[in-house]
Amino acid sequence: MKWDSAKILRAFGPFGAFALVWACFGVLESWLQGTPFVKAAIFSGEAVVNIIQNTAVVGVAAIGMTLIIVAAGIDLSVGSAISFCSVVAAKVIAAGGAPHFVIMAALGTGLACGLLNGLLIVFARLIPFITTLGTLLVLRGLSLGLADSQPINVQEAAWLRWWLLPPASGFALLPPGGWLMLSLAALTVLVLHYTVFGRHVFAVGSNESTARLCGVAVDRVKLEVYAIAGVLSGAAGLMLCSFQGQGDPTGAEGYELDVIAAVVIGGASLSGGVGSVFGSMIGALIMTVIRTGCTLNGVSLGATKVVTGTIIVAAVLADRIRQRSARS
Amino acid sequence: MTLKPRPILRGLFAVLIAAALGCSGEALKPVIGVIPKGATHVFWKSVEAGALKAAGEFGVEVVWTAPRREDDRSQQMGLVDTLVLRKVNAICLAPLDSIALREKAEKATQAGIPVVIFDSPLAKPEGVCVGYVGTDNYAAGKLGAQGLARSLGGKGRILLLRYQAGSASTEAREQGFLDGIKGFAGIEVVSDNQYGGATVASALEKAKSLLLRFSGDRTPDGVFCPNQSTTYGMLQALQQKDLAGKVKFIGFDPTASLIESLRKGDLTGIVSQDPFRMGYLAVKVATDKLAARDVAAVTDTGCAYVTAENVNNAEIQAVIQPQLGN
Numbered sequence: 001m002k003w004d005s006a007k008i009l010r011a012f013g014p015f016g017a018f019a020l021v022w023a024c025f026g027v028l029e030s031w032l033q034g035t036p037f038v039k040a041a042i043f044s045g046e047a048v049v050n051i052i053q054n055t056a057v058v059g060v061a062a063i064g065m066t067l068i069i070v071a072a073g074i075d076l077s078v079g080s081a082i083s084f085c086s087v088v089a090a091k092v093i094a095a096g097g098a099p100h101f102v103i104m105a106a107l108g109t110g111l112a113c114g115l116l117n118g119l120l121i122v123f124a125r126l127i128p129f130i131t132t133l134g135t136l137l138v139l140r141g142l143s144l145g146l147a148d149s150q151p152i153n154v155q156e157a158a159w160l161r162w163w164l165l166p167p168a169s170g171f172a173l174l175p176p177g178g179w180l181m182l183s184l185a186a187l188t189v190l191v192l193h194y195t196v197f198g199r200h201v202f203a204v205g206s207n208e209s210t211a212r213l214c215g216v217a218v219d220r221v222k223l224e225v226y227a228i229a230g231v232l233s234g235a236a237g238l239m240l241c242s243f244q245g246q247g248d249p250t251g252a253e254g255y256e257l258d259v260i261a262a263v264v265i266g267g268a269s270l271s272g273g274v275g276s277v278f279g280s281m282i283g284a285l286i287m288t289v290i291r292t293g294c295t296l297n298g299v300s301l302g303a304t305k306v307v308t309g310t311i312i313v314a315a316v317l318a319d320r321i322r323q324r325s326a327r328s
Numbered sequence: 329m330t331l332k333p334r335p336i337l338r339g340l341f342a343v344l345i346a347a348a349l350g351c352s353g354e355a356l357k358p359v360i361g362v363i364p365k366g367a368t369h370v371f372w373k374s375v376e377a378g379a380l381k382a383a384g385e386f387g388v389e390v391v392w393t394a395p396r397r398e399d400d401r402s403q404q405m406g407l408v409d410t411l412v413l414r415k416v417n418a419i420c421l422a423p424l425d426s427i428a429l430r431e432k433a434e435k436a437t438q439a440g441i442p443v444v445i446f447d448s449p450l451a452k453p454e455g456v457c458v459g460y461v462g463t464d465n466y467a468a469g470k471l472g473a474q475g476l477a478r479s480l481g482g483k484g485r486i487l488l489l490r491y492q493a494g495s496a497s498t499e500a501r502e503q504g505f506l507d508g509i510k511g512f513a514g515i516e517v518v519s520d521n522q523y524g525g526a527t528v529a530s531a532l533e534k535a536k537s538l539l540l541r542f543s544g545d546r547t548p549d550g551v552f553c554p555n556q557s558t559t560y561g562m563l564q565a566l567q568q569k570d571l572a573g574k575v576k577f578i579g580f581d582p583t584a585s586l587i588e589s590l591r592k593g594d595l596t597g598i599v600s601q602d603p604f605r606m607g608y609l610a611v612k613v614a615t616d617k618l619a620a621r622d623v624a625a626v627t628d629t630g631c632a633y634v635t636a637e638n639v640n641n642a643e644i645q646a647v648i649q650p651q652l653g654n
Contacts, residue, residue, distance in 0.1 A: 041413050050413060054406040149526070150494050151401070153427050243402055246428050250399040295410040298391045301367050 014266050014282040017315070021286050025293030032297055042293055045173070049166045051288045052178035053243055056164055057082060058255060059181045059284040061236040062262040063188050064114075064229030066280045068128075069263050070192070071225045072205040072272025073121065076132040078233050079255035080139035081113040083248060085237025087143050089160075090152035090247020099159050106241075107234040113139060114230015118223040136256070140249075147249035155245040163242040177239055181281070184232070188277045201225060206273030261308075262287060265315040286311065357389040360614050361411035362420045362607070365447065366398035370583070371603050374650035375447075378607030379420070386615040391416065401425045408432035412439050418614040420461075422447035426496065433457050442617045446610040448497055458617045461610045463601045464628040465497045469504025469554065472578045475597040475633050476509070476550045479576045483514030484549030487542065489535055489562055490523045491555045501554040501580065501599075518548060524558035531561025539569050550576040550596075556583065559598075563589060582634060584652045590636055598634045604650045605629045 026040040041047055061078050068075050089106040097105065113135070120131045154160065163177035172179075192198035200221045203211040212218050241247055264270065265286055266279025287308060294304040362379050364372040376392050383390040393411065395404045401424045411419055412435060419436055421443055423429035427450075433443045434456040445453060446461040453460065476486065488505060491498035502520075509515055522538055524531030535558075542548050551566075553559040559579030563586070566572040572594040579586060582598045589595045606629040616623050632647045639648075 041415070044413070046413050050406065050409045053409070054402075057402070151425060151428065155427065155431070240402060244405065244428055245431065246401065246425070248401060251402060253397065253399065291406075292410050292413075295393055295407060296414045298393075300392075301394050301396070 014276070014279040018282045018286050018289070021311070022289050025289065025297065028293070028297050041296055045170060047292065048173065049175060051285065051292055052174050053164050054292070055284050055288040056177045056181055056239040056243065057236045057252065058258045058262055058287070059281055060184060060239055061233050061255070061259045062280040062284050063185055063277055064232035065259045065263050066266070066268060066275045066277045067188070067192070067201060067225045068229050069268045069270060070205045070272065070275040071201050071222060072208065073128040073222065073225065074132065074260070074270070075117060075226070075229060076129065076256045077113065077117060077135040077139055078259050079252040080136045080143060081110060081230065081233040082236045082240055082252040082255060083250070084113065084139045084143040085109045085234040086240040086251060087147045087152060087247040087249050089238055089241050090154045091146065093154045093157050093160070094152055102160070103238065106238045107231050110230045110232065110234020110237065111227055112230070113233060114227045115223070117230070118226030121226065122219045122223050143249045147247060149249055151246040151248045153246055154241060160238070160242050161245060164239065177242060184235070185277050185281050192277065197221070197224065202273055258287060261312050265312055357387060358417040358618055359389045359391055360418045360420060360611055361391045361393055361414070361416040362611065363404060363407050363411070363422065364394050365422045365424050367394035369398070370651050374603035375607035377650055378604035379611045382608045382611035382615070386612065388611065388615055390611060395424070399424065401428045405429060405432050408436060412436050412441060416441060418442045418444065418618055420444045420446055420610040420614055423450055426451040430456060442614065444610050444614045444617070446606055459613050459623045459625050459627060461606060461613055461627040462629060463606070463631055465500035466504035467628070468599050468601070468631045469501035470508035471631060471633050472501070472552050472580070472599045473505045473508025475599070475635070476552055476576060476578045477512045477515060479596050480515065480550050482512050485516050485518045486550040486552065487518060487538060487548045488520040489531070489538065489551065489553050489558050490520070491558050492523055492526055498554045505552050505554070518542060524553070524561055526557070528557045528560045531558045532564050535562040535565035536568070539565055539571065547571065548575060550578070552578045554580050556581040559586060563594060567594065582648050582651055587639065587648065587652065590634065590639060593636060596635065600632045600634050600648050600651070602629050602631060602647050
């Protein structure tokens with residue numbers, strides 16, 4: 001029955017790491033500030049809301065990035081796409097657009113960004129790393145140009161802000177956007193594991209030539225993966241708008257690294273074929289918990305980065321050991 | 329076999345503890361969270377030094393919490409949330425955005441945590457903060473105007489290279505400069521509608537086109553720039569046209585290399601803010617508020633006019649030295 005426990009550990013490994021990191025900060029807080037462990041601020045409802053608010057953008061984008069990385073691709077342009085979609089959404093709001101129109105505009109812009117990456121990678125046969133490095137700059141430029149380099153204020157769009165406000169009743173636990181993020185993640189898990197498309201994504205990522213020989217429409221799968229990820233970066237753009245109350249042409253800069261880190265902490269392999277949407281959510285949450293916990297305990301900015309970096313490397317190392325033990 | 333990852337996690341725990349050891353606080357002192365706009369600029373290092381000096385003097389603990397990037401508004405908003413969660417006694421905040429950060433200041437105020445705004449103001453600050461501590465930018469611009477007019481002997485043709493549309497602090501400096509220069513009948517402003525933009529490169533490009541437009545016998549007698557990047561750009565443009573030292577040139581916000589140019593004579597004067605005093609006074613206002621003393625709605629942290637003649641004076645050195653990075 002050893003096999004079973006290994007399987008369980010693999011499935012809940014990321015969650016265990018998350019619980020451990022969270023608990024560590026509780027211990028740290030009770031030690032440094034003398035609050036009893038169970039009453040530590042990091043476990044409070046307000047902290048949970050804060051953590052969700054600060055994870056939503058990266059978390060939603062990480063769902064799409066997981067698909068891309070499982071399919072052995074990469075998307076460095078995701079931060080720029082998020083910013084661009086937030087600017088488009090804010091522009092539409094500023095022009096008096098109705099909510100459903102704003103959502104369609106943001107998701108549609110995200111889809112266009114994803115298709116641009118996908119088409120370049122599939123039909124022009126360009127390496128994803130280089131392609132998306134290029135679109136990173138192009139989309140950032142479009143974002144700055146469209147917004148005239150200034151953030152566009154949409155503080156008054158109550159329906160949009162509602163997504164990342166604390167829930168109206170404590171019963172709901174998380175802001176609505178938190179539930180949306182988890183639902184999108186759950187839906188993606190279902191798609192990945194219970195549809196033909198999902199199995200094809202894994203097949204393409206594990207071994208592209210074998211997948212092609214087995215009759216998988218590799219190009220189509222890749223294009224679809226980038227398109228879905230694009231729509232999700234549109235959703236992340238809406239989240240950014242919702243939290244910040246602005247469409248921000250300089251926002252989400254450098255988020256591609258956070259998103260990729262979340263996916264990797266969650267157990268994905270950058271060589272493709274391996275990855276878990278559930279794990280990526282945990283990865284995104286771990287990074288926010290570290291940031292929040294460090295601030296709560298007055299840990300310096302430098303130490304915060306050291307801790308985050310250590311956890312990323314440790315996660316990859318743990319994954320490597322797990323793979324090695326699975327092979328032997 | 330499945331136990332293998334455990335030592336790694338144990339190592340992780342050790343890192344967390346080690347990280348925390350460097351910063352254990354005393355629970356009895358009031359805690360004041362200070363959030364600058366960024367951590368890397370020398371300017372913010374001086375603010376931090378001032379804040380820490382005030383912390384020592386007034387018996388409070390300062391928690392310095394900087395956003396990772398100087399333009400990540402979302403992250404700065406998250407930092408305010410976290411300090412509210414931590415139940416600090418007061419917050420000093422240099423908002424990256426006058427509108428986006430307003431609602432976070434409001435949230436903290438509603439949670440009973442007084443908020444002192446420093447460096448840049450909030451839009452509609454009434455009721456969401458206890459006061460503003462910063463440079464009176466209009467007065468700083470006027471100071472620059474007086475310096476330029478004096479160096480020109482009260483007559484000549486001058487240029488203003490603006491910074492960026494929508495930047496409240498530099499627009500106030502530009503307005504202060506223009507209003508100050510109006511007091512000198514002999515001085516004519518030949519151009520005041522050009523913007524240098526966000527970077528030194530864009531400012532350099534704009535400065536070069538301006539000097540091309542006003543060249544030969546139309547060469548200006550004096551130039552004013554309202555911030556560091558426009559000052560750098562204009563300085564390089566003047567040097568490339570071999571005009572440095574010939575045209576009277578007043579810049580803003582000293583760095584080690586700008587002070588060097590000042591000593592060489594390429595710059596006539598530099599208006600300097602006082603970031604050390606800004607950090608000190610922000611914490612002082614927060615402490616006063618916690619002690620239920622009256623605080624002013626606006627506290628001017630002052631500025632200095634630095635020239636080659638006075639750069640070695642003790643009082644000028646006290647203002648600029650923390651900004652030069654050594």
